[in-house]
Amino acid sequence: MNKSFIVDSTSNNMRLDRWLRDKLGQIPQSLIERNLRSGNIKVNKKKTKSSYKTKINDKVEIFNFKFEKRIEQKNIKFLPSKEIVKANEDLIIDNNDDFIVLNKSSGISVQGGTKSKKNLIDIFSKSEIFHGSRPYSVHRLDKDTSGVIIVARTPKSAGMISHLIKEREVSKIYWALVHKCPLIAKGILLNPTKEESSSEINFPDVLRGNQEYKTFKLQVLGIEEKEAISAYKVLGQLKEEVSWLELMAITGRKHQLRKHLSSIGCPIIGDKRYGDKTKEFTLGNRAKDFLDKNDKLQLHARSIEFQHPFTGENIKVTADPPAHMGKKLQFFDPGNFE
DSSP, X not given: OOEEEEOOGGGTTOBHHHHHHHHHOOOOHHHHHHHHHHTSEEETTBOOOTTOBOOTTOEEEEOSOOOHHHHHHHOOOOOXXXXXXXXXXXXXXXXXXXXXEEEEOTTOBSSOOSSOOSBHHHHHHTOGGGTTOOOEEOSXXXXXXXXXXXXXXXXXXXXXXXXXXXTTOOEEEEEEXXXXXXXXXXXXXXXXXXXXXXXXXXXXXXXXXXXXXXXXXXXXXXXXXXXXXXXXXXXXXXXXXXXXXXXXXXXXXXXXXHHHHHHTTXXXXXXXXXXXXXXXXXXXXXXXXXXXXXXXXXXXXXXXXXXXXXXXXXXXXXXXXXXXXHHHHTTOSGGGOO
16 A cells, blocks of 8 residues: 655654554554565655654655554554543643643553553543643653653644653653662662763763762663663662662663663562562561562652743642552651661
C-alpha cells in the first residue's frame, strides 16, 4: 500500500510513531521501526527515526507497507466506562487551560498500544474536562509506576512542555522502596556516552558542584550508547535490608531508574523484570507485613516542577503515594531506623 500525507497544524511537534498510529491505527512499534529502517516510511523524501517530531507541511510517504491485517489483529480498543472516567478525573491535582496534572494509579498505561488496553489518553478523550477535544501525552511513566503525569490540552502545550523536558528544565522527583541500602547516602548514577566524560555532562543546578553527591560511572545493559543520569538520596532504611530513596531522573531513558538501581545491587521492591527474585529478609515480626512476593512496583513519581511555558508561573505539583506504598512507608518512623 502506498500513501502520502501532509502534516497539518493539529499534529505539529508530534512524535512520528504516534502520528503514524493516529493515521493508520495501533501499529506495533516493531513494525514501525522496521519500515523506517528499510525506507518504506519517509518524511520529506528522507529516512528518519520514530522519535522525529513532525512539523507543519511535512510530507510523510508510505511505500509497500502491508499492515491492514496486522492492525485488525493487534489493535486494542479501550472504551472506558463513566465510572472509570470519573475515578481518573478524581485523581487530577492541577487543572488549567493548557494541561492537567494527575496522580496516576499503578497498573494503567499513559497511551494505548498492542499490549496496553486501559490507558489515560483514551480515558480523558471521554472526559468532559477536555470538552470533546483530544488529550496529548507529554512524557512517559511506566504502566506500573504511580504518580504525577502531565496531559496537555493542545499540541502546542504538549510541544512546549516536551521541549522543557528535553532541555532538562523540568525537575522530577521519585520515591522508591528498594532492597538493601546504597553504600553512599547520596549518589549520582550515570552512563556517559563513549564520546563524553562526566565533566562534560550538563547536571541540573541542584547537583552541579554538590560535593555531598558521589558520582558512580556505570555501564548498564541497554543504555550504554546513550547518556543516562539518575541521582538518589537515602531517606531511611530498615536493618540495611530495605531503603526508602528519593530519586531524580535527569535523563529519561526507558526503565532508567529501575536499571540503575538494579545495577548497584538495590533493585526496586516489586520489580519483576530487574529485581532479584531470590531475596530473603530478616526484618522480624515488626515487618512481617512489609514484604510480599506479590508486591506491586514500589516506585512513585512524587513531584514535578517547572515554569509554565506561557505564563512563566512556577508550577510544582506533589502527589501522595498509593496505598500499597504508603502502608510500607509507615515503617520508616524514627523508632524503626537502625
